[in-house]
Every structure is written in C-alpha cells, then in structure tokens.
Amino acid sequence: MQAAFQEYIRQHISLSDQDVQLMLSLATEQKVSKKTFLLREGEVCRHKMFVTGGLLRIYRTREDGSEHIIQFSPEQYWCTEPESLNKQTPSSYYIDAVEDSHLLQWTKKDFDHLNANIPGLKAYSEGIIAHNMDLHRQRIFSAISATPEEKYDEFMRVYPGLLSRIPLHMVASYLGVSVKTLTRIRHAQLQR
Amino acid sequence: MQAAFQEYIRQHISLSDQDVQLMLSLATEQKVSKKTFLLREGEVCRHKMFVTGGLLRIYRTREDGSEHIIQFSPEQYWCTEPESLNKQTPSSYYIDAVEDSHLLQWTKKDFDHLNANIPGLKAYSEGIIAHNMDLHRQRIFSAISATPEEKYDEFMRVYPGLLSRIPLHMVASYLGVSVKTLTRIRHAQLQR
DNA sequence: GGCCAACGAGGACATTTGTCCTCATTTTAA
DNA sequence: TTAAAATGAGGACAAATGTCCTCGTTGGCC
Numbered sequence: 001m002q003a004a005f006q007e008y009i010r011q012h013i014s015l016s017d018q019d020v021q022l023m024l025s026l027a028t029e030q031k032v033s034k035k036t037f038l039l040r041e042g043e044v045c046r047h048k049m050f051v052t053g054g055l056l057r058i059y060r061t062r063e064d065g066s067e068h069i070i071q072f073s074p075e076q077y078w079c080t081e082p083e084s085l086n087k088q089t090p091s092s093y094y095i096d097a098v099e100d101s102h103l104l105q106w107t108k109k110d111f112d113h114l115n116a117n118i119p120g121l122k123a124y125s126e127g128i129i130a131h132n133m134d135l136h137r138q139r140i141f142s143a144i145s146a147t148p149e150e151k152y153d154e155f156m157r158v159y160p161g162l163l164s165r166i167p168l169h170m171v172a173s174y175l176g177v178s179v180k181t182l183t184r185i186r187h188a189q190l191q192r
Numbered sequence: 193m194q195a196a197f198q199e200y201i202r203q204h205i206s207l208s209d210q211d212v213q214l215m216l217s218l219a220t221e222q223k224v225s226k227k228t229f230l231l232r233e234g235e236v237c238r239h240k241m242f243v244t245g246g247l248l249r250i251y252r253t254r255e256d257g258s259e260h261i262i263q264f265s266p267e268q269y270w271c272t273e274p275e276s277l278n279k280q281t282p283s284s285y286y287i288d289a290v291e292d293s294h295l296l297q298w299t300k301k302d303f304d305h306l307n308a309n310i311p312g313l314k315a316y317s318e319g320i321i322a323h324n325m326d327l328h329r330q331r332i333f334s335a336i337s338a339t340p341e342e343k344y345d346e347f348m349r350v351y352p353g354l355l356s357r358i359p360l361h362m363v364a365s366y367l368g369v370s371v372k373t374l375t376r377i378r379h380a381q382l383q384r
Numbered sequence: 385g386g387c388c389a390a391c392g393a394g395g396a397c398a399t400t401t402g403t404c405c406t407c408a409t410t411t412t413a414a
Numbered sequence: 415t416t417a418a419a420a421t422g423a424g425g426a427c428a429a430a431t432g433t434c435c436t437c438g439t440t441g442g443c444c
Contacts, residue, residue: 060337068336082325083325083329129321130274130275132325134274137275139332140332141260141262143332143335143336143368145254
C-alpha cells in the first residue's frame with residue numbers, strides 16, 4: 001500500500017526518492033474495516049491521513065441524530081479534520097470508513113517537520129489547501145443555488161465512479177436532500 | 193482610512209510600526225461608491241483588498257441571471273477572489289460594493305513580497321486561510337442540513353449588525369432561499 | 385419637488401420536497 | 415445456514431417553498 005502513495009507523489013510533486021522515503025519513514029500504516037471510526041465528535045484529530053485504498057467519509061450530526069456528509073475521501077485522497085488537527089481542539093466531525101480501507105497517517109508534528117524539511121512539499125501542501133478552498137466555494141454556490149438534480153449531476157462529476165460504491169442515502173446526505181428526492185431524480189433520468 | 197487598517201493589524205498581529213508602514217507603502221487606497229464593480233466575471237482578480245469602511249459582496253450568477261452571494265466583506269474584513277488571484281485566471285465571481293466603501297489594495301506580487309519579508313505575516317495569512325476554511329465547512333454543513341430559519345439565525349450570528357445594512361433580497365441570496373421564505377420567517381419570529 | 389426604482393409585505397396558487405408507510409431484494413452477521 | 419439489517423423503490427399524503435401578482439412606503443436622483 002505504500003506503492004500507491006509513491007505513485008501519487010510521483011504524479012503530483014517531484015520529490016527525490018530519499019524525500020519520499022523520509023515521508024514514508026514517519027508514516028504509520030493502518031488497515032481499517034468498514035464502519036471503523038478514525039475520528040469521533042469531541043475527540044482531537046491527531047493525524048493527517050492519506051487513503052491508499054478504500055473510502056472514508058467526513059460527516060457531522062445534528063441533534064436529531066441525522067448525519068450530513070461533508071466530504072468523501074476515496075483512494076488517492078488526503079483526509080483529515082483540519083480545524084481539530086491544526087488547533088488540537090475537539091472535533092465537531094466524525095470520520096469513518098465506508099469501505100475496508102488502507103491508510104497512511106502522520107501526526108501533525110511529523111508532517112510539520114516534513115513540510116519544513118522537504119523542498120517543495122510546503123508549497124504543494126498550500127496548493128492542496130487553496131484547491132480545497134476553491135472546491136468548498138463551488139460547493140457552497142451549488143448548495144445555495146442548484147436544484148437537487150443539478151447537485152446530483154455535480155456529485156457524479158466531482159466523484160466519478162463513487163455512486164456505485166456507496167448507498168443512496170449517503171449521496172442524499174452529501175447533497176442535503178432526502179432519499180426520496182434522489183429516487184425521483186434517478187427515475188426521471190431513466191426516462192431520457 | 194489607513195488608521196482603520198493600523199488598528200486592525202494591531203489587534204490581530206504584532207507588527208512593528210515599520211512593518212505596518214511597509215505594508216501601507218505598497219497599498220493603494222481606493223474609494224468606491226455603491227454598486228461599483230471591483231471584479232467582474234471573466235476578469236482576472238488583480239488585488240487582495242482590505243475593507244476599511246463600507247461593505248463589499250462576492251457573488252456568482254446563474255444562466256438565468258440570478259445572483260447568489262458567497263460572502264460579505266464589511267469593514268475590517270479582507271476581500272478577494274482567491275482562485276482568480278492565485279492562478280491569475282478569469283474569475284467566475286463578481287465583487288461589488290453594497291455601500292460606498294473605502295479599500296486598501298495590494299497586488300499579488302506586492303503581497304507575496306510582504307509575506308516573504310515581514311516576520312509573522314505569512315503565518316498570519318495562513319491562519320486567515322485556515323479560518324476561512326473552517327467557516328466554509330460550517331457553511332456547507334448549514335447549507336445541506338439546516339432549515340431556512342436556522343440559516344437565517346446563523347447569518348445574523350456570523351454577520352452581526354449586517355441585517356439592517358442590506359436589503360432582504362441579498363440575505364435571501366446569501367442563504368439560498370426566496371425572499372418570500374425570508375418574509376415568512378421574519379413574520380413567524382415576530383410572534384415570539 | 386416630483387418621479388421612478390427599490391423595497392418589504394402579503395395573498396393565491398402551483399410545485400417541490402419531505403415524511404411515513406410498505407414491499408422485495410440483497411447483504412451482513414451470528 | 416438462517417435471521418436480521420440494509421437497501422432501493424414507490425404510493426399517499428402533508429408540509430415547505432417558490433412563483434406571480436398586487437400594494438403601500440421609502441429613498442435616491444434629475
């Protein structure tokens with residue numbers, strides 16, 4: 001599972017083999033089965049994670065117990081709860097595994113060390129943050145302006161191939177609509 | 193209007209007077225009247241702005257011409273279109289003045305220079321970005337899970353005092369609901 | 385001062401969306 | 415293997431929300 005990470009790094013940053021090895025030397029591998037929690041509400045997020053295989057989700061609950069998914073992290077995605085990790089404060093979010101998954105994990109301290117000592121990694125990390133910011137703004141725009149059908153289409157564009165891997169109620173939870181509405185959309189799209 | 197900026201800096205970062213003067217020396221002051229565009233869709237965002245007085249908004253339009261407000265920037269707020277500024281690509285968003293406003297502006301080049309040469313400013317800038325990320329995630333959560341009434345209450349919490357400065361249709365545009373719904377909410381809240 | 389646009393409210397109605405229920409099928413776990 | 419839970423679909427109905435309209439007031443602009 002380290003190979004997947006090396007492959008990802010090679011495609012996204014040009015790091016020397018030594019630097020990649022340095023990153024891996026500070027990483028912890030973890031294999032988790034479906035429904036395992038990586039972070040619970042109230043806990044402090046200790047790790048920055050990279051998903052080498054499987055699928056994680058970040059979600060939040062309301063008082064009535066309903067779950068609302070903020071983000072999916074399939075293989076080749078980074079995953080963490082930035083607010084809790086950066087400030088080392090209790091998280092408002094949960095992270096759990098939607099599928100059996102393989103992860104690489106770094107503590108904040110170790111990753112800060114890597115950012116400070118590997119040329120280019122800091123700039124790359126900042127680029128990721130900037131990109132996530134752009135995605136978040138698009139998502140906000142979509143959430144306040146798009147119809148459920150447009151949101152559904154956008155979900156499939158943002159997460160190609162994910163639809164067949166997750167139950168519909170998670171798609172609905174991500175989009176902010178009821179399962180019933182999703183069913184209607186899918187039925188309507190079959191007509192075309 | 194530079195005084196407002198100095199006051200803000202003093203409260204949020206500890207910079208030497210020389211550093212503050214350095215920042216001001218690279219800034220351009222601008223006074224704009226209501227409805228002036230600072231950025232249009234398709235244009236490249238050239239500046240990072242600080243609002244010393246007045247109120248800006250960032251919004252996006254749909255094909256039908258409807259406007260959807262992503263963010264307000266009242267006095268003492270930073271305002272820019274990060275994606276367009278960072279990548280120097282055409283913006284998908286508009287920025288205009290909701291009230292007559294006073295601004296300080298820096299080009300990306302100059303602000304990068306300041307970040308590189310003023311100790312603590314880079315860390316502060318990153319802190320702003322991290323904080324905005326947290327706000328965006330909360331907004332996404334709110335957008336996909338909250339009722340219009342809850343969103344309205346949250347708006348008043350996030351932007352205290354702004355309600356009386358902007359027309360209702362802008363609040364509706366920010367929340368992603370119709371003006372009619374807002375009117376209903378306000379009527380219902382009067383009953384209590 | 386006077387005109388026109390913007391604003392906030394509200395009625396009437398249509399549409400969308402949600403809730404609650406059942407049902408058949410598949411998947412999971414004991 | 416078998417029972418229980420999860421899943422996807424759909425019917426019936428209620429609730430929420432949007433659209434279109436009018437109306438009176440306010441505020442900016444010539």
